[in-house]
Amino acid sequence: RIKGRETVYGKTEYRLVPTKSLLYDRIAATFHRKYHLMAGSPVFIRAQLLNSGYYLPHAVKRLKSLQDRCPKCRARIKKELYTAMGQVGERRLSCSAPFTSLQSDLIGPYAVKEFFNSRGTRKLWIMVSIDNFSRFISLTCVESLSKESILNAFENHFHRFGRSVSIQTDLGTNFTAAKTDLENDLMVDEDDMKEITQTLKSAGVTLIQRAAKSPWIQGSVERANSIVKRIFPHKKLTVFQTINVLEYIMYFINQRPIGFEWERYHTQNITRYASIYCATDLVRNNAQSPTP
Numbered sequence: 001r002i003k004g005r006e007t008v009y010g011k012t013e014y015r016l017v018p019t020k021s022l023l024y025d026r027i028a029a030t031f032h033r034k035y036h037l038m039a040g041s042p043v044f045i046r047a048q049l050l051n052s053g054y055y056l057p058h059a060v061k062r063l064k065s066l067q068d069r070c071p072k073c074r075a076r077i078k079k080e081l082y083t084a085m086g087q088v089g090e091r092r093l094s095c096s097a098p099f100t101s102l103q104s105d106l107i108g109p110y111a112v113k114e115f116f117n118s119r120g121t122r123k124l125w126i127m128v129s130i131d132n133f134s135r136f137i138s139l140t141c142v143e144s145l146s147k148e149s150i151l152n153a154f155e156n157h158f159h160r161f162g163r164s165v166s167i168q169t170d171l172g173t174n175f176t177a178a179k180t181d182l183e184n185d186l187m188v189d190e191d192d193m194k195e196i197t198q199t200l201k202s203a204g205v206t207l208i209q210r211a212a213k214s215p216w217i218q219g220s221v222e223r224a225n226s227i228v229k230r231i232f233p234h235k236k237l238t239v240f241q242t243i244n245v246l247e248y249i250m251y252f253i254n255q256r257p258i259g260f261e262w263e264r265y266h267t268q269n270i271t272r273y274a275s276i277y278c279a280t281d282l283v284r285n286n287a288q289s290p291t292p
Helices: 022-038 042-051 059-069 071-080 147-161 173-183 198-202 219-231 239-253 279-285
Strands: 013-016 101-113 121-131 137-142 166-170 206-210 257-265 271-278
Touching: 022 042, 022 059, 022 071, 042 059, 059 071, 101 219, 101 239, 121 147, 121 219, 121 239, 137 147, 137 219, 137 239, 219 239, 257 279, 271 279
Parallel strands: 101 166, 166 206
Antiparallel strands: 101 121, 121 137, 257 271
16 A cells, blocks of 8 residues: 555545556556546546556556557547648639749758769758749759859749749748848849849849748748658769759659549530649649739
8 A cells, every 4th residue: 555645635545556467457447448438538547546546657658558559549539630721821822923932941961972073072952942822842952051052043943933023931041141132133223233124123032031940830841841851862972963863853743633623524424533733734834824
């Protein structure tokens, strides 16, 4: 017996049940069968054990193990954990040209072989961008984390998909350095740069910065980062091999299904089927859409 302190309800005495014994297993299983139909948690069942005068060491752990193996408890917990999809923002629903609005992030560094000296290595980063509407994922090599390298990566992305209107990133120091130069295309000083055309002034990009170390705010690009990291090979490649692998990853992940549309053919027997769309199909269909 275990004697506890005296309370207003009287003395507290418990019968200590040794672990790794048949009595321990029978008492835990009996109280689980008694209270699991009333959605009793392991902590609640342990309280009932104490009220009955039994003290089982590590009772919560054993009751949790019985709950995981019980079919009725698993069905009840699965039903309680059902969550509905949240509201989708306007950027996700507005049909626009590819990469008009996107989220961007950097992953790395990755070690690549030098071009001349195969034994030497250098670092390389990857800029992952995902379109808010089509969910198309773009991968761009970044030489370093300097402002010039980030701007070159953005320009490389713009040359392939067109200039974006808004880019959402986290509050990283590398994107902070590039923010001013990206947005100054709309605010050109006429005294110093008169030769810049009016077209360049109107072709600016708005960089929207999010809070740092908050991946739930940029869930789309963080999910894309995890997919790319799983596919990217864990070995040293040359620069040209890395570019080839990135092109393959872009082709592979953009074949994932995004949505479907029901269609009908009027024949003798009306057949209804679903046309599945991937990210590549949405980009191809919206490539001629005017940028808002």
